[in-house]
Each structure stands twice: as C-alpha cells, then as structure tokens.
Amino acid sequence: MVYRAPAKPETVPGNIRHIRFRRNLTAPIRFVGSTGLFGTVIALLAVTVAVLVLWPLARILYVALFLNGHFYGWTDIASAFSAPGIGQVFVNTAILSVSSSALALLVGGMFAWLTQRTDAHLGWVTDTLPLAPLFMPAVAISIGWVFLLTPGVGYLNAAIRNLLDLVGVNVRTGPLNIYSWYGLIFVASMELVPLAYLVIAASLQSLDPTLEEASRMSGAGLVRTICRVTIPAIRTGIGNAMLIVTAASFALFTAPEIIGTPANIRVLSVQIFDLLDVSLPAQYGQAAALGVFMMAVLALVWYLSNAWRRRGGQATIQGEANRYSVVHLGKLRWIAWAFMLCYLLCSAVLPFLALLTVALSPYWAPHVRFSTLSLQHFKEIFAAGSSTVSAMEHSYALAGLVATVGVILVSLMLLFARNASIRVQGALNGVLRLPAGMPQVMIAIGLILAYAGPPFRLGGTLAILAIAYLVLYLPQTTTAVASTSDQVGQDLLDASALSGAGPARTYRKIVFRLTAPGLVAAWGLLFALVVGDLVASVLLAGGNTPVMGAVILQLMDNGTFSQVAALCVIAGMSTGIVVLISRRLLARSFQARR
Amino acid sequence: MDGAKAPMREKGETDAAKIAARAMSAAAAVPAIEIDHLVKSYGRGRHRVGAVDDVSLRVDQGEIVVLVGPSGCGKTSLLRCVAGLERPDGGAISLDGRIVSSSDTQTFVSPNRRRIAMMFQSYALWPHMTVFKNVAYPLQSRGPDATVKTEVGRVLALVGCEALGNRYPAQLSGGQQQRVALARALVRGERTILFDEPLSNVDARMREQLQVELIRMQRELGFAALYVTHDHREAMALADRVVILRSGAVAQQGSPRSVHASPASRYVAEFIGHGNEVRGELEHLEAGGALVRCALGRVKGQLTGEGVLSESSASSVVAVLPPERIEIAVEPKTGENVWRGQVVTSLFLGTHVEYVIDSGGVLLRAWNLSSQQIDDGLDVFLQINPSFVHVFVSTEEDPDGIVQG
Numbered sequence: 001m002v003y004r005a006p007a008k009p010e011t012v013p014g015n016i017r018h019i020r021f022r023r024n025l026t027a028p029i030r031f032v033g034s035t036g037l038f039g040t041v042i043a044l045l046a047v048t049v050a051v052l053v054l055w056p057l058a059r060i061l062y063v064a065l066f067l068n069g070h071f072y073g074w075t076d077i078a079s080a081f082s083a084p085g086i087g088q089v090f091v092n093t094a095i096l097s098v099s100s101s102a103l104a105l106l107v108g109g110m111f112a113w114l115t116q117r118t119d120a121h122l123g124w125v126t127d128t129l130p131l132a133p134l135f136m137p138a139v140a141i142s143i144g145w146v147f148l149l150t151p152g153v154g155y156l157n158a159a160i161r162n163l164l165d166l167v168g169v170n171v172r173t174g175p176l177n178i179y180s181w182y183g184l185i186f187v188a189s190m191e192l193v194p195l196a197y198l199v200i201a202a203s204l205q206s207l208d209p210t211l212e213e214a215s216r217m218s219g220a221g222l223v224r225t226i227c228r229v230t231i232p233a234i235r236t237g238i239g240n241a242m243l244i245v246t247a248a249s250f251a252l253f254t255a256p257e258i259i260g261t262p263a264n265i266r267v268l269s270v271q272i273f274d275l276l277d278v279s280l281p282a283q284y285g286q287a288a289a290l291g292v293f294m295m296a297v298l299a300l301v302w303y304l305s306n307a308w309r310r311r312g313g314q315a316t317i318q319g320e321a322n323r324y325s326v327v328h329l330g331k332l333r334w335i336a337w338a339f340m341l342c343y344l345l346c347s348a349v350l351p352f353l354a355l356l357t358v359a360l361s362p363y364w365a366p367h368v369r370f371s372t373l374s375l376q377h378f379k380e381i382f383a384a385g386s387s388t389v390s391a392m393e394h395s396y397a398l399a400g401l402v403a404t405v406g407v408i409l410v411s412l413m414l415l416f417a418r419n420a421s422i423r424v425q426g427a428l429n430g431v432l433r434l435p436a437g438m439p440q441v442m443i444a445i446g447l448i449l450a451y452a453g454p455p456f457r458l459g460g461t462l463a464i465l466a467i468a469y470l471v472l473y474l475p476q477t478t479t480a481v482a483s484t485s486d487q488v489g490q491d492l493l494d495a496s497a498l499s500g501a502g503p504a505r506t507y508r509k510i511v512f513r514l515t516a517p518g519l520v521a522a523w524g525l526l527f528a529l530v531v532g533d534l535v536a537s538v539l540l541a542g543g544n545t546p547v548m549g550a551v552i553l554q555l556m557d558n559g560t561f562s563q564v565a566a567l568c569v570i571a572g573m574s575t576g577i578v579v580l581i582s583r584r585l586l587a588r589s590f591q592a593r594r
Numbered sequence: 595m596d597g598a599k600a601p602m603r604e605k606g607e608t609d610a611a612k613i614a615a616r617a618m619s620a621a622a623a624v625p626a627i628e629i630d631h632l633v634k635s636y637g638r639g640r641h642r643v644g645a646v647d648d649v650s651l652r653v654d655q656g657e658i659v660v661l662v663g664p665s666g667c668g669k670t671s672l673l674r675c676v677a678g679l680e681r682p683d684g685g686a687i688s689l690d691g692r693i694v695s696s697s698d699t700q701t702f703v704s705p706n707r708r709r710i711a712m713m714f715q716s717y718a719l720w721p722h723m724t725v726f727k728n729v730a731y732p733l734q735s736r737g738p739d740a741t742v743k744t745e746v747g748r749v750l751a752l753v754g755c756e757a758l759g760n761r762y763p764a765q766l767s768g769g770q771q772q773r774v775a776l777a778r779a780l781v782r783g784e785r786t787i788l789f790d791e792p793l794s795n796v797d798a799r800m801r802e803q804l805q806v807e808l809i810r811m812q813r814e815l816g817f818a819a820l821y822v823t824h825d826h827r828e829a830m831a832l833a834d835r836v837v838i839l840r841s842g843a844v845a846q847q848g849s850p851r852s853v854h855a856s857p858a859s860r861y862v863a864e865f866i867g868h869g870n871e872v873r874g875e876l877e878h879l880e881a882g883g884a885l886v887r888c889a890l891g892r893v894k895g896q897l898t899g900e901g902v903l904s905e906s907s908a909s910s911v912v913a914v915l916p917p918e919r920i921e922i923a924v925e926p927k928t929g930e931n932v933w934r935g936q937v938v939t940s941l942f943l944g945t946h947v948e949y950v951i952d953s954g955g956v957l958l959r960a961w962n963l964s965s966q967q968i969d970d971g972l973d974v975f976l977q978i979n980p981s982f983v984h985v986f987v988s989t990e991e992d993p994d995g996i997v998q999g
Contacts, residue, residue, distance in 0.1 A: 489716065491715075491716050491718040494718065495718035497679070497704070498788075499732035500706050500734075501734070514722055
C-alpha cells in the first residue's frame, strides 16, 4: 500500500489567511482565556512597569522641547549648549569615557580570562573577586580614596612620604594627588570593572573550549592561541562589552562628582546635576536638553551594540558543556593572584580602612594616633533624631522593599516573556533595560517631572524614592535575574505543564525553587545598589525623607569628614556582608553545580 | 485475533490483519489522537519556515505510532503541537474525541489541561526534588498523601526503581533517570503518552534494553503512544505503525514490515536503510516489474505502487537494492540479477560482515552472515531476487521518485 499525501486544496492557503485575520481580532480575549489569571496579572504588572519607565521619559522629552505649552525648547537648548566652558565639558566627558572604559575592559578582560581559562581559578573566591567594587557603595570607595590620596592629608601619601624619607628623598606634599586626571580615571575604572568582567566572562563561559584545544594541538603557543583563537572567537562578546562599558562610563556620576569637581574636571553628568541641584531655580529645560543629547549618544551606542550582537558568530559549546580548557600557568599563578590581591586592596580594602580610620579618629589627620581612636563619631551618627539616623532607617527600609519587589517582579516578567511572542519579548526586554540607556540624572529629572507635581504629588515622599530606585536599577536586576532564570531549561517547564500543573504552580514549585539562590544574589546586589545610590537620592530626597546618599554628599560638602566616614563604614559593611552572603548562597546552590 | 483466520499468510499481511482487527474492535472507540490537516510554521515574512505541512494522522487506542525522519522534518513540531507546547497555525487536534486545538473554532486547550503525559529527550527531571517528589508531582492535586505514596510506589516498582525514591536525579545514571521519567509519565494513568526522542541521550546497550521494556510496558498497560525518533531502526522496532516524515509532510505510513517491504519512494527506501541506489534507464516494463539498464548491467525489480512509466520515453529510474538481500558467492551464479564484482573492503560488524563491492563502477554494499571470509580484491558474484529490488521513477522535477498515481 502506498500512502499519498492528500492533495492540497487551493482553498487552504486562503483559509489560513482568513483565520489569521480572525485571530487578531479576538486576540485579547483569547489571551486572557489561555493564560489564565496568573498570566493576566503578570501582563498587567508588565504594563505597569512599562508605564513607570516610559512616562518619565515622555515627560522629559516634552519638557525639553515644550515648556508651558510653548515651543520654548530652543532657548533652553541654546543656553545649555552655549554655557561657559561647555566645550571643555564635552571634551572631558569623552576623555574620561574612553580612558576609563579602556582600562576597565583590560582589567576586566584579564580577570575573565584568568578565572575562566586558567588554573588560577579558585572557585567562588576568584569568581566573586572582580566584583569587589560592588561590595561597597561607589560613593564610599570614592571618598575612601579621597582620604587616601589627598595631597596633604591623605594616608597613603603620608605613608609614601615616610618611605621616601627613609631613602633620603624629602617631599613636602603629595606625591600623589587624587584630584587629578589619573586619580579620576583610576577610581572611575574601578567602578566599571565588574561590568566588563561579567560580560566578557559570560562570553568565555559559553565559548567552546575545543577551539582553543585544537589550536594548542596544532602547535600554537599560549599567547598565539589567545591572540589568534580566543579573542577573535569572542569578539562579539568583547565588542558587546566595549559598548556596554562605554555607555556606562558615559553616564558615570559618583567619581566625577566626588573627585572630578574639586579637581576642576567637569563632565556632562555633573553639569546636568548642577543645573538641577546647584542652580536656583533649577534649570529643568537646560538639563533636559543636555540630557536628551546624552541619551541620543547612548542610543547610538546601544544600537551599535545590538547590530554587533546580531552579527553573532560566536562558537558556543556543543554537547557536553562545562569542560574547561585549562591553561596551566604554574608559577605564574602567583603573579595572577598577586594582581588579584592588589585589585582587592585598591577597590575595597584600602578605601575601607581609610574610612574606618577617619571614622574612629577625632579628626582627619595624616598620622594615626591609636590612643585617640574611639567610637565617638559612630555614636554621633546614631544619635536619636539626627538626620543620619533617619537617613539610615529610610535607606535600609527602602533597600529591602525595592530589592524584594524588584526581584520578584522581574522574575515573574521574565517567565511571562518566555512563552510570549518574539515581539512581546523584545518589547519587554527593551522596557526592562531602557533605564540603562539613560543617564541616572535624566531618570531622576524624569521622575521629578512625572510624579513630583500634580496629579501624583509624590515629591519629597519615600514613594518617589522607591519608584526611582526601582526604575533606575531595573537593568541590573534584569541582568542578574535573567542569568539565573535562563538556566532553567524550557524542558523543565514543559514537563511541569504536561504533568498537569498550571503556570502558577509551575512558578512556585519549579521556577522559584530553582532560581531562589540566584534571586537571593540579585536581591543582595539590588540592596547594595539602593543603599549606595547617589544621584536619585540627592535629587529626590526631601527634608523629611533623607537617605544615605543625600546625607553623605551634604556632609562631604560641609567638610564633616568624620561623620561621612562613619556613615560610609556602616554602608560599606552592611552592603559588603549582604552581597558576600548572597553570592555565597548562590555558589552553593544547584545551579552552580557543574 | 481469533483462530478462525486462514493460517497461511505473509508476514506483512499478518501485521496488517492485526491492526485491522484492533481497528475494527476499536472502531466504536474514538482514536486516542486525531490530527487533521495540521499546519505549523515559524518565523515571519521572508524567514517563514514551514515545519508541518498539512499532516493528517491518527493514533488508535493502545497503538504505538512512531514519527520518524531526519532533523528538520517536522516530527518534533508535530509532537509539540499535540502536547500543546506549540500553537498550530491551522488544522485541528483531538485527544480521545475531545478537540484540544482547532483553528476553525479558535479553540486551544493549554497543555496542563490535556489528558496526556510526555517523556522528554533530556528526561526533564527536576533537580531540586527527589525521585519520589518528581514522580509524585503530577498527583499533587489529588487525594490524601497515603494514596500518593502507594501510587508512586506502584509505578516506581513497574519501572524497576523502587529503591531510588530518596535519591536526587543528579545521583542517578542515564538509564535510571529515563526510567524515573517514564514512571512520572505513567503515574496518572493517562491513556496517551507522547515520547520526544527519549532514548537519544542513552547509550546504545541501555537503549536496546529500554526499547524492549517500553514495548513490554505498553502491551501490559495498553496506553496509546506517539513516539518521535530520528533512528529508523528504533522506529521499526517499536512501532505498530510507522510514519515517515519529510519536510513537514508524510512520505509514507504503515506497519514496519510493509514499509520495509514496499517503500513508496526513494526517500523512504533510503531512509529505512536500503542503501544501494543505482541510477539507470527503463528498458522494459512487465507485469508489476521493470527491467532497468544501468552501470551494473541489467537490473530487474519491482515497482512498488502505481507507476507512471512508459517504455516509449526512456525514463530515468532509480533501482534500490537492500544490502541484506544481496547474495555473495565466489562461485559463478546464473539467473536474473547476477553481476560480477570485486571486493573493495569489508567491515566486520559482529553479527554479520558488510562487504563493499565494486561492480561495473558501482559500489554496492552487501551483507553476508556466513562465517566464510572473503578477502579484499577477490572476484565475486552477486545475486538478488527481483522481488526485493525496488524501482522508482527519477525525473528532474521529482528526483526522489515519489511514485505518482
């Protein structure tokens, strides 16, 4: 017997076209019916988040171009771009951006290679070490380095001077000065290394190690393999990292504000900030104009990044995954570890020690007299009723709340996006990552314009701060949660569905349980980011709602260094412990098992 | 099947009779799976790829139907549409008479509401749960714990994994994991189970063992199965009915024996392992047979199915010679389909020896079960019974010789 496929009736194509048309009309109803209550709720949440992110953006664009209903835009744009010294500001921004990203990529790339491809890998220790700058708030690291390398009073400078005295060289001040281009670039790069490391390491992790093995088997040495095989093979990842890091460097604020401004190096983000915080009245129009320009540049960078990424071409692991092609460094390992230790010292230990010393000393002086150390300043900042105590209460409460809500929200949305059409996925990803394409200052402006006044009137409340933190750190949350939920194979979800479990049960029993450690790590990250936030805190905190970032900057401007130091120590310790514990939990989870 | 049937029948017909008998007794019962004009494609615009192209199919109660074909032929897409993990673009699917997906009436029942179970290629055991919890998962919404415990225990015993209840999947071997996955699929007692290449990740020996166990379990429990594989041997071994797919459409379906004996096209013949293909020209047509002129010489074979061939136009044809039917001898042979050749090389495969023989410039593979060793370079004689040779039409528009009516 022979089977013949049934003759295709001419009407079938027509039928299909007809049916697709009908489907579109009834799509929303079908959607609710087919995804059930759980799916609908998530969809609503997604829409809410989209509105939270996009509405401020819309307001900014509106204000930048139209003020009070008239097309005022041009005056503001003109003033913004013709402000005195604006040309230098653009140049400075470009220089800082390029140099700090280059340095960050070099260091981050080296770390990525060391931890992913050599036997200098020491488990979770070396995996977490490059992320050291994330343990402490960026503001604490910057201030710590100020305490270390201020020309006259810096601890490190004093120590170097003493050393030089021993060899007979007499130097009065310095020799190093944090308030300089190299000081600024040094600290700025440290802020960027974790990002560079994460992107390049992810690239290397999924790279098929047999490519390098084939190169070694063909007689190529280590260096040649790296140059001819490894780097070209992950050039997509490197290119991606370059663009992401450059975009981040463009929007840097903390280091330029703390270190650049006293050094008379102004960059664009600080310029915009000053238009809002320092100028009276706040120049929203001008700030918006400059901000839109920044966003345009960032948009270009993101567009290039996407185009580059779509070129694809990275050879990923086939079949048996997670076999490392390990390069044996032998004795050279010690150099690698020394380098890592140096990095840890610079990015976390030294700044923290400096902060601790200043916090425990009666006043900031280059020489430490141990007899005079006391907890006096800590008592001061914890004094009941002081602005510092309320700042701490607010910051930690907000951090806990925003971290919890943010992580669960993003986790639900990513799950929803999995089964949605490509377009919905793209839109959702776009919305979740959009804040990364806007400088923090811009987001703060947008939130002020959108929610501070009528009809929401959230200005000066904790609510607007909460929204700000949520929106600001959405991209980081998404990256952290996505990397963990991506590891849940679709098969595991399909099997749950075919076992009779609806989407809610699948989320509770499978997705949440499996991703819990990763969610905890993401929670820790978000917690640290909120506690250490500077821009939104300063711009949005009201008199009744101080938060740590705002208070730290205030005290720094007033010169009350000891209290600043004490606050930074508390902040640094709390975030450091939270991040370390949460990452350790992740390391011991199912997902980390190789 | 009752003994009143005539005893002397060809093997292929016996299978057909078996299926017919089952179908007749099941005629009152609805089919376990019914697929009607299913269409599924991916991508948009220029990049639109048709995965399933108007396929109609049914699986009766208690029947194993195997979908087989090379990668990209649409078998997994078809299975996932039946499971509800993909939405078809057109057509309808019913399970046990209940429509679960239909483009006409805009119905779609989500996978967790369909009364079917599934086994996955990657086992899909949840790593954070013990074996017991994994198997008990489908029973979550049911009765008290005592019932769950007995059910799980029963089904674990069925697959031979009673002792593994407290272990985690990562602590099990591949074969054990697959058994647990099967237990999970069976625990709710569903009448229909889908299999998505479950034995592809298992090593060869374990695979054969599990195939036998699967068949045994299916006969015992009587569930209907839609099974997807890319391995034609596995398909033939497991199937009551095998469906060979090509580019989203059904190339042939039937019992394994009938497909093997009468492949409908060169594609099917090649897919099920009739390796030797010789192109030539039609010289002469006889009743149900054809004489082909080719590099070997003259080949006489069968036209399986209706052919549109005429002697007047010298049509190009393809003759397919199953290697297991070619007889090799050192002594000269006479008769139809006899050719001389030289042994190029041989492969010792344990159960038989496969010889590669050069005859008239054509390389033929032939299996020899005898223990007689034929050295390389020796002259041999090949013969094959014309009833085992299949001849297909080969044209430029239709190079794969799908026999047209």
